[in-house]
Structure formats: structure tokens, C-alpha cells
Amino acid sequence: MNQPQTMSQKILASRAGLPYVEPGAIVEAGLDMVLANDVSTPMAIRGFKDIGGEHVFDSSRVVLVADHFTPNKDVASALISKEMVEFASAMRLEHRFEGGSSGVSHVLLAEQGLILPGELVVGADSRTVTHGALGAFATGVGASDLAAALVTGRGWFQAPASIRVELGGELGPWIGGMDIALALLRLLGPEGAHYQSLEFFGPLLPRLSMEARMSISNLMVESGAKAALFPVDQVTTDYLRDKAKRSWRSVAPDPEAPYAKTIKLDVTGLESLAARPHRPHDVATARRAGYEPVNQVFIGSCAAARLEDLRVAAQVLAGRQVHPRVRLLVLPPTPRIMLQAVREGLVETFLAAGGVMGPPSCGPCMGGHLGVLAAGEVAVATANRNYRGRMGHPSSRIYLAGPAVAAASAILGRVADPAEVLS
Amino acid sequence: MISGMAWVFGDHISSDAIIPARFLHQRDSRSWAKVVLADLRPEFASQVGFGDFIVAGRNFGCGSSREQAPLAIKTAGVAAVIAHSFSRMFYRNAFNMGLAVFTCPEAAVRVHDGDRLRLDPYSGLIEDVEQQISFQAQPVDPYLTDLVSQGGLLKKIRKQITGHG
Structure with missing residues (x-):
């Protein structure tokens, strides 16, 4: 045995x-x-x-x-x-x-x-x-x-x-x-x-x-x-x-x-969360994660931008406008997800809100291309790492969060809980 | 015995800090060695001497699996990395590519930046010449010792395939 x-x-x-x-x-x-x-x-x-x-x-x-x-x-x-x-x-x-x-x-x-x-x-x-x-x-x-x-x-x-x-x-x-x-x-x-x-x-x-x-x-x-x-x-x-x-x-x-x-982990009562710069484990509620002005929101990567996630982001963004300071970049992670996002009208929602669509790619997640950060810039990303310099300049700062927080942050121009937008 | 100067780094030094992704589309390990750890210590890459040591805290090499990280360190001339602990993938990659790494929490705490160190890579005995103290690094699994003694994973596989190194 x-x-x-x-x-x-x-x-x-x-x-x-x-x-x-x-x-x-x-x-x-x-x-x-x-x-x-x-x-x-x-x-x-x-x-x-x-x-x-x-x-x-x-x-x-x-x-x-x-x-x-x-x-x-x-x-x-x-x-x-x-x-x-x-x-x-x-x-x-x-x-x-x-x-x-x-x-x-x-x-x-x-x-x-x-x-x-x-x-x-x-x-x-x-x-x-x-x-x-x-x-x-x-x-x-x-x-x-x-x-x-x-x-x-x-x-x-x-x-x-x-x-x-x-x-x-x-x-x-x-x-x-x-x-x-x-x-x-x-x-x-x-x-x-x-x-x-x-x-x-x-x-x-x-x-x-x-x-x-x-x-x-x-x-x-x-x-x-x-x-x-x-x-x-x-x-x-x-x-x-x-x-x-x-x-x-x-x-x-x-x-x-x-x-x-x-x-x-009992998820009852769990609030929307965000990881603060420069550690994925430095986690706070989205409401209190940080009040600094956000320059870029990235919805993409292998972490949390699958169709279900894009639907959530679109629900928050529907009929609303991205904050004038914020670049909202949406990169559906596969061609099939992109096509389905078009068919379901999600892409139209992102564009109407003032977002930019990008191709399926890791893109800005690791600072490669398609949305690299300048010195001192702040991003919210549905990604998985926020180490110093990950998404561009070493003095830039990254918050990690789910699609609902990312979308709410794009609207309010700071890290935000979706309830702050929807109430 | 290997002798060189200690360059001390803190905890959770990520592979993004060792070799930022913005350099990964370059293909030459010498170009990576020129920017190794530059976001943390811009002078490191140009001043590190052949045979020097990196002494770091916990979870060294955390983050991505990029083998460019240990390769950049090795190409820069670093003889060994001594740390409180290593990230899983950095540790694995280092053995696979023949960069000596030693787990030694005591050395990580007590060695000062700029101290001259002597290391016996076979026994794992580390001596801090300045402070006149020595430390014993943790033993390594025999499978991994064998991997290093065969020159790394690829040399080992080549031997298996072709019957010679």
C-alpha cells in the first residue's frame, strides 16, 4: 500500500x-x-x-x-x-x-x-x-x-x-x-x-x-x-x-x-482589492489603496482580461467616460476573445468611453511596448507584477487589480472601487 | 578558493530589477551584462570586478523565469551569488546554466557592502576577510551538485545524446 x-x-x-x-x-x-x-x-x-x-x-x-x-x-x-x-x-x-x-x-x-x-x-x-x-x-x-x-x-x-x-x-x-x-x-x-x-x-x-x-x-x-x-x-x-x-x-x-x-480564506465581505507599488503582496482595499492621480489603465495580460473580465469592465464603463488624464488601453489576450468582444459590443463600449483597443499581446504588462510608462507615471493594470520599472520608467508606479477596479479607476482617475462609480 | 568583493543587495530583488524586460529583445548576453541591476545600482555593471560576489537578502531573483537574469550576472563576471534565500526559478536557472549560488542567511545579514570575501565553492565555506568571520552555506542536493560538475544542464544532456561533452 x-x-x-x-x-x-x-x-x-x-x-x-x-x-x-x-x-x-x-x-x-x-x-x-x-x-x-x-x-x-x-x-x-x-x-x-x-x-x-x-x-x-x-x-x-x-x-x-x-x-x-x-x-x-x-x-x-x-x-x-x-x-x-x-x-x-x-x-x-x-x-x-x-x-x-x-x-x-x-x-x-x-x-x-x-x-x-x-x-x-x-x-x-x-x-x-x-x-x-x-x-x-x-x-x-x-x-x-x-x-x-x-x-x-x-x-x-x-x-x-x-x-x-x-x-x-x-x-x-x-x-x-x-x-x-x-x-x-x-x-x-x-x-x-x-x-x-x-x-x-x-x-x-x-x-x-x-x-x-x-x-x-x-x-x-x-x-x-x-x-x-x-x-x-x-x-x-x-x-x-x-x-x-x-x-x-x-x-x-x-x-x-x-x-x-x-x-x-472566507470571501464573504471581501472588498475589491488592489496591490500597491512595488509589491504584488502589498494589498489594500481599492478604496484606500492610494489617492494619487492615475495616468494609464491597462486591461489585458494573462492575469485577468479573459472574456468574463472584459464583460465586467464593460459593465462598469458602459455609458461613462474615461477621466481626461487617463489613457485606457484594452488588449484582449487572444484573437478569439477579441472577436467575441466585438460581437458582444464590448469593444464599442470601450471605445465610446474613450479607451484605445490594442492587439492580442503581452504589450505593456512587462514594459515591452504598446503602452510603456514615462517617469513618475501611475498605472492600474489587470496584470500580475508591479515591481519597480516593470511597465516602463523605474520611477513609474503600478497598481494591480481586477477588471472592475481597473474600469472604475479609468473613470475616476485614481484607484477606485466600482461601487464609487456605480452609486 | 574564489576571492572578490561583496556587492550587497536587499530583499526580493526581482528579475525585472536584474535585467529589465525592456532589454530582453536584445540577444547578446554582453548587452545584458552592461545593464545588469542598473535600475537599483547604476554603477554596478561598470564597476563589478571579475570574481566579485553578490550578497543579497531573501527571495533573490523573484519574478519572471527569464534565464537572462542569471546569465547577465554570470556574464558580468560575478563569481557567485550568496543570499538568504532564492526564488525557485532563479535557483533552478542558475544551476542549469552554471552560475554558483549559495544559500547562507547568516552571510546575508552580516556581510557589509565592499567587504572582501573568500569562498570555497566545494565546501560552501565563506570567509569575510574584513570582519574575520566565516559562514557555512547550506548543503546542495547531490543531483544539483552533479549538474554543476557536469557543466550545467545542456552539457549534461549533450553528453547523454552524443556520448561525449
């Missing part, structure tokens, strides 16, 4: 071909999907060639997404995109996203049904943890890991201890995945889940949409978490029904699985 295991242990053990893996042990395991973007691919291709790589391990299990600097911001980024396209075609990759098919990878891959429950996934992008929302053990690695993974289809992993996160209570109006994520970061702090994985439980889960789960998993990497897994339930099955590109099998933690600790 094996010892009981967490969901993280079970996935790692299964992919390592072992019945059991002890937390702390290092194992080599087979990968179900390998993701790379335009920041990590060039280094990975160099590594791939250095080690004498000729073929990728499986042309259906490698995905290349040019998302950070798309549409190409300059000659250097255009050359990277070109190199990615050439590599993808030389390797006969089935999944390559560039130009008009491209979007923010972590939103795109889920939407395309390319990552499934119980899978072991690495991406040379820290936000790969997002796919924990689907019940995958998905984690960020560097370009060397990626190069090795492209050739061997394997990676090394230190099996993490897991923290049990219990979510309960009733969500109030305008409260969503981003607010829960920020509340958890406030609880955990920057090292609260260091080298560990988070596994979610609790009575709130059946009412937590896949979009909200993705926002939560996405942000958990700021607590140091290696992975952030939701259970595979009805929400997961419904989400994947018309998307999954492969068959999949459910996985669940054993009943007596060992958790390093348990943290509980």
Missing part, C-alpha cells in the same frame, strides 16, 4: 513512472506539453543546437507562441518571430502561434485545449502556473530547461510539499478571481509558498469559474509557488468539453494526502 499523496505528488510520480514520490526528492519525469515564447525561444534554440538537437521529442507537444513583443515592435523582435516561425516549420510543429493567430500564451493554450488535467507541463515563462486551474501540474522553467525538454521530452523536478488552500464564503458584487488572488497573496506574502505547490479545496469552488481559477493560479507564482492546482470538477469538464485536443484522465489527491499546512 502506497503512502497517500497530494495531487502534485501523484502527477509527478505518474510521469516519472513511480508509484510514489517523496516531497523534496528530485525526479526526472516525462512532459506532456512544452511551451516557449519570444523571450525564451531564441536562447532555447541556441541551446537546442548546442546539444546537437535535430528533432523535437514530439512535434505535437511543443508550442511556440510569439506573444511578448507581438506585433513585432522593432527589427530585433521581428527577427525573433522569424526565427520562431522557421524553427517551427523545420521541426514540423503542429502548434505555432504568430501574427494573426497569436495571443497571450497562457490564455491561448487553455482556449485551444492544448493543456489538460493531470498533465505535466513546463513553459519557459513563469506564468505557466496558470494551467494549474485545469488540474495540470504546470510550472515555469528557464531557457536551458526548455532546450533540454525540446530534445528529450523530459525535465528534472524537486517534488514540492503542498499547501492546502480552502476557499469558502459568498462572493459579493464585483468581486472576482483577481480579488481572491490578491487576498491570497496578502496572506501568503512573497515567500509563503516558496518551493511548494498550492492545492485548492472548499465550498466556493463549484461557484468559481474557470476564468477566475486561471486568475488565481496565475498570480500564485508571486508567493513563490511552483504550481497552483485546482481539482478536476464539473467546472473543468464543462470548460474542456468542446476544447480538449486530446483525451485526458482525471486526477485527485488521496483522501489522507499530507499537506505542509492549511490556509483558509
Whole structure:
């Protein structure tokens, strides 16, 4: 009889071909999907060639997404995109996203049904943890890991201890995945889940949409978490029904699985939140987060700009005007979300309010392009990092919040709770 | 023994601070080395000596998974990073690419900026020459020691594939 295991242990053990893996042990395991973007691919291709790589391990299990600097911001980024396209075609990759098919990878891959429950996934992008929302053990690695993974289809992993996160209570109006994520970061702090994985439980889960789960998993990497897994339930099955590109099998933690600790969050009475500059864990209510004038609001990124989030932002902005000082930038993260936002009239709402629409791209989230901040400027972003200099000049300041707070802040020109606009 | 000067940094030094994303579309590690940590200490990149050390607080390298961060530090000539603790991905990337990193909370607290240090990379013994004190860094998993001794992940894989380094 094996010892009981967490969901993280079970996935790692299964992919390592072992019945059991002890937390702390290092194992080599087979990968179900390998993701790379335009920041990590060039280094990975160099590594791939250095080690004498000729073929990728499986042309259906490698995905290349040019998302950070798309549409190409300059000659250097255009050359990277070109190199990615050439590599993808030389390797006969089935999944390559560039130009008009491209979007923010972590939103795109889920939407395309390319990552499934119980899978072991690495991406040379820290936000790969997002796919924990689907019940995958998905984690960020560097370009060397990626190069090795492209050739061997394997990676090394230190099996993490897991923290049990219990979510309960009733969500109030305008409260969503981003607010829960920020509340958890406030609880955990920057090292609260260091080298560990988070596994979610609790009575709130059946009412937590896949979009909200993705926002939560996405942000958990700021607590140091290696992975952030939701259970595979009805929400997961419904989400994947018309998307999954492969068959999949459910996985669940054993009943007596060992958790390093348990943290509980009751969302009843939770107010809209915002993380203050320059730390994602420095979280306050949106009403009291800060009173400084805001210059830019960015609704986009892999954190909280999925269709559900755009609908929320449009509800707040409908029939209202963006503050004259504020640039409102809306970048729907995938072409499919953009199209649906057009069809539902959301884009018209954003434009009528005085916003600017941008293409699916990581864009300003990491200060790449399409909305970089000047010295001293202040932004509110539905993104996941607000470290100093992240979105442009080192003296600029970023608040992180969900789409309702971002939209309300665009209207009032300061960090605001949606209730301040709607009352 | 490696000998060099300590450059002391605080807690939660992010990969955005080590190598800001606005430089990531450049492709040459030497161009990254020229701007490494520039938003925090503009003089660092031009003044750091070959074999110097970064001594930092908690959660060094937090933030994105970019391998450009340890690569920029290594290319700038830094012999090793000694920190109270490291972010998961920075720690992983450092081993994969052969940048020596040592977890040593005591050194992180007590070493002063500009102190001359001596490090034995095999034992993890760190000596502060100025203050005449020494510290023992935490042991490293044998899998990772082996990874470093094989020259990093890619050299190890190349050996596996081709049968030679």
C-alpha cells in the first residue's frame, strides 16, 4: 500500500513512472506539453543546437507562441518571430502561434485545449502556473530547461510539499478571481509558498469559474509557488468539453494526502482589492489603496482580461467616460476573445468611453511596448507584477487589480472601487 | 578558493530589477551584462570586478523565469551569488546554466557592502576577510551538485545524446 499523496505528488510520480514520490526528492519525469515564447525561444534554440538537437521529442507537444513583443515592435523582435516561425516549420510543429493567430500564451493554450488535467507541463515563462486551474501540474522553467525538454521530452523536478488552500464564503458584487488572488497573496506574502505547490479545496469552488481559477493560479507564482492546482470538477469538464485536443484522465489527491499546512480564506465581505507599488503582496482595499492621480489603465495580460473580465469592465464603463488624464488601453489576450468582444459590443463600449483597443499581446504588462510608462507615471493594470520599472520608467508606479477596479479607476482617475462609480 | 568583493543587495530583488524586460529583445548576453541591476545600482555593471560576489537578502531573483537574469550576472563576471534565500526559478536557472549560488542567511545579514570575501565553492565555506568571520552555506542536493560538475544542464544532456561533452 502506497503512502497517500497530494495531487502534485501523484502527477509527478505518474510521469516519472513511480508509484510514489517523496516531497523534496528530485525526479526526472516525462512532459506532456512544452511551451516557449519570444523571450525564451531564441536562447532555447541556441541551446537546442548546442546539444546537437535535430528533432523535437514530439512535434505535437511543443508550442511556440510569439506573444511578448507581438506585433513585432522593432527589427530585433521581428527577427525573433522569424526565427520562431522557421524553427517551427523545420521541426514540423503542429502548434505555432504568430501574427494573426497569436495571443497571450497562457490564455491561448487553455482556449485551444492544448493543456489538460493531470498533465505535466513546463513553459519557459513563469506564468505557466496558470494551467494549474485545469488540474495540470504546470510550472515555469528557464531557457536551458526548455532546450533540454525540446530534445528529450523530459525535465528534472524537486517534488514540492503542498499547501492546502480552502476557499469558502459568498462572493459579493464585483468581486472576482483577481480579488481572491490578491487576498491570497496578502496572506501568503512573497515567500509563503516558496518551493511548494498550492492545492485548492472548499465550498466556493463549484461557484468559481474557470476564468477566475486561471486568475488565481496565475498570480500564485508571486508567493513563490511552483504550481497552483485546482481539482478536476464539473467546472473543468464543462470548460474542456468542446476544447480538449486530446483525451485526458482525471486526477485527485488521496483522501489522507499530507499537506505542509492549511490556509483558509472566507470571501464573504471581501472588498475589491488592489496591490500597491512595488509589491504584488502589498494589498489594500481599492478604496484606500492610494489617492494619487492615475495616468494609464491597462486591461489585458494573462492575469485577468479573459472574456468574463472584459464583460465586467464593460459593465462598469458602459455609458461613462474615461477621466481626461487617463489613457485606457484594452488588449484582449487572444484573437478569439477579441472577436467575441466585438460581437458582444464590448469593444464599442470601450471605445465610446474613450479607451484605445490594442492587439492580442503581452504589450505593456512587462514594459515591452504598446503602452510603456514615462517617469513618475501611475498605472492600474489587470496584470500580475508591479515591481519597480516593470511597465516602463523605474520611477513609474503600478497598481494591480481586477477588471472592475481597473474600469472604475479609468473613470475616476485614481484607484477606485466600482461601487464609487456605480452609486 | 574564489576571492572578490561583496556587492550587497536587499530583499526580493526581482528579475525585472536584474535585467529589465525592456532589454530582453536584445540577444547578446554582453548587452545584458552592461545593464545588469542598473535600475537599483547604476554603477554596478561598470564597476563589478571579475570574481566579485553578490550578497543579497531573501527571495533573490523573484519574478519572471527569464534565464537572462542569471546569465547577465554570470556574464558580468560575478563569481557567485550568496543570499538568504532564492526564488525557485532563479535557483533552478542558475544551476542549469552554471552560475554558483549559495544559500547562507547568516552571510546575508552580516556581510557589509565592499567587504572582501573568500569562498570555497566545494565546501560552501565563506570567509569575510574584513570582519574575520566565516559562514557555512547550506548543503546542495547531490543531483544539483552533479549538474554543476557536469557543466550545467545542456552539457549534461549533450553528453547523454552524443556520448561525449
